Amino acid sequence: MSLLEVDDLTVTYRTAGGDVPAVRGVSFALEAGQKLGLAGESGCGKSTMALALLRLLPRTARYTGEIRFDGEDILTMSWGRLRAVRWAGASIVFQGAMHSLNAVQRIGAQIAEPIRLHSKATEAEIRRRTGELLEHVGLPARRADAYPHELSGGQRQRVMIAMALACDPKLIVADEPTTALDVMIQAQILTLIESLVAEQGISLLMISHDLSVLADTCDRLAVMYAGRIVEEGPAAAVFGDARHPYGRALAAAFPRIGDPASRRRPQGLAGDPPDPADLPSGCTFHPRCPARLDHCDKLDPRLWPAGDDARAACVHVLPDKGLSLVAKESA
């Protein structure tokens, strides 16, 4: 049994202007100790996914499908059980460099808060554990008395990581953990996350717009577009040999280390991601697709095996380019 199994998850925001589907049928599994990277442009639904995993979305969000964490369905469990799973089972590293820490509380108190909530530790034990956690992420224990604004962006991110480790969770969801940090600090934070999850056997779901960052850190990668996973497979395969044109474009947008040609010509992708409230017909990527075929606006392909242990949702990986499916549908 996998640690985390997401099965046909949809998330729809109910707004005054009608329903907006942010996540449209996502399925994936994450084994214990595995690291999965979730990539995509802003607005593709990846942050909605992260928050949905612990049912943290605002009340306007409606969920269908299943999120099985450690054998229990997050979407149907009671509030009390859900609060127990939050942080103790799975914790989240938010973009701590920005506003994810409470500005008027000392960081020590903020790290101690979940420990006090989820364990029966005494105050002395909690204080010792808070100091240990800070030292674990490379900060002196006496910084527990500091307020968030007294720390640099990288230090605040370290605090977020210490906080995520506080209750020994089985899964850490890292939502854009290095965005808004400069490149040197980014590398430090990534190394820190990698070593900590490896050391403690924690599963990692890392979300980023930066495919190269994910490819460095994760075992497997999934690429999201317009609320769906369009490509999924081993990190090297997705980053080096993507089968979906969007996956290829995303990989080409970042220069590859050690490959001068890609550094001189990073390639972008024209156009904007579609408005979730007004999606194109057929394959949602077809208006921007450099390899589109005539029937791409009619057929909406689901994930299909594409190479070794990988899947892609594109007509190009379907047998006879999906033409028979189109014929069957129009008949």
Place this chain on the structure above:
Amino acid sequence: MADSALPTAPVPQLAQSVRDRSGVRRRLRYYGEKLGGSLVSLFAVILTSFFLFRIIPGDPVRTMTHGRPVTIEQQEQLRREFGLDKPLAEQFWSYLTGVLRLDFGDSFQFNRPVTDLIGERLWPTVLLVGTSVVISAALGLWLGVRGAWNHGSLSDRVNTGVALTLWSVPSFWLGLILIVIFASGAGWFPTSGMESTGVEGWERIPDVAHHMVLPLVTLVAVVYAQYLMIMRSSLLDEMGSDYIVTARAKGLRDIIVRRRHAVPNALLPTVTLIFVNLGFVVFGAVLVETIFSWPGLGQLFYSGLSVPDLPLVQGLFILFSAAVILMNLLADLLYPVLDPRVRP
């Protein structure tokens, strides 16, 4: 190991103490600046007060002797007693030296020292207006928190609507309506004054409270909306913040997220408002005190203005301004305690 630790150990300590010392200096400078600014404002008020009330039309002597058979000589006599016959510069000098000794002179109409008059009237005003600030702040903040947490609900819309309607009502009009309905109409409350004659000892407490109900309701009704609106919008802002998602993700109950994380942050903007209103406490509510004949400073100011009783209005004006300046100073000093981000 030990060798390498020895030379480096004193360095961070040194850096720490240097930082502490410059921090103390910075803090002293911050407090010094705030205190100095307050003193400058207070001095400006003292200067303004003298000239301001000499600009308003009206001759104190003529108003006070109005309708009485007085000769020109008697008027001149009064003028000499009040010191109004001396050149302006001389009047100003004796005013200024008096103020610096906390002596505001004798009231024209009451013929008694202004400081004595203020002393008598101070506590009724502090009692009435101070209580109204406490009640309206508590009520407004409580309703604001509830409104923001259930924003868009029926109770939120009703509460906000009622508060805004009352806010836009003139206080003297509301006071008169309350008198008409509950005092002279139903007879439940006295129409005016602070206490009944002949009530002694502990009996005075329920008696004063009974007199206070209507003016208090008037003052609270027209003011609490300010607190409600500020708290509501401030909490709505905080509820959308990332750190609230963090707090919820930790597995805290909603009510704890609200109490421990959202409300303390949302309270910060209301602190300034509370202190500004506390500064206005001694100013009383000129209109409400006049309508309910509440023997407070507001009513005293009103009677002083109609003469104009120059020493009295000057003294009160300085007192009112000093209270506002003092409360602003306190807010400036307290705010860094509550919000670590603005600590000097």
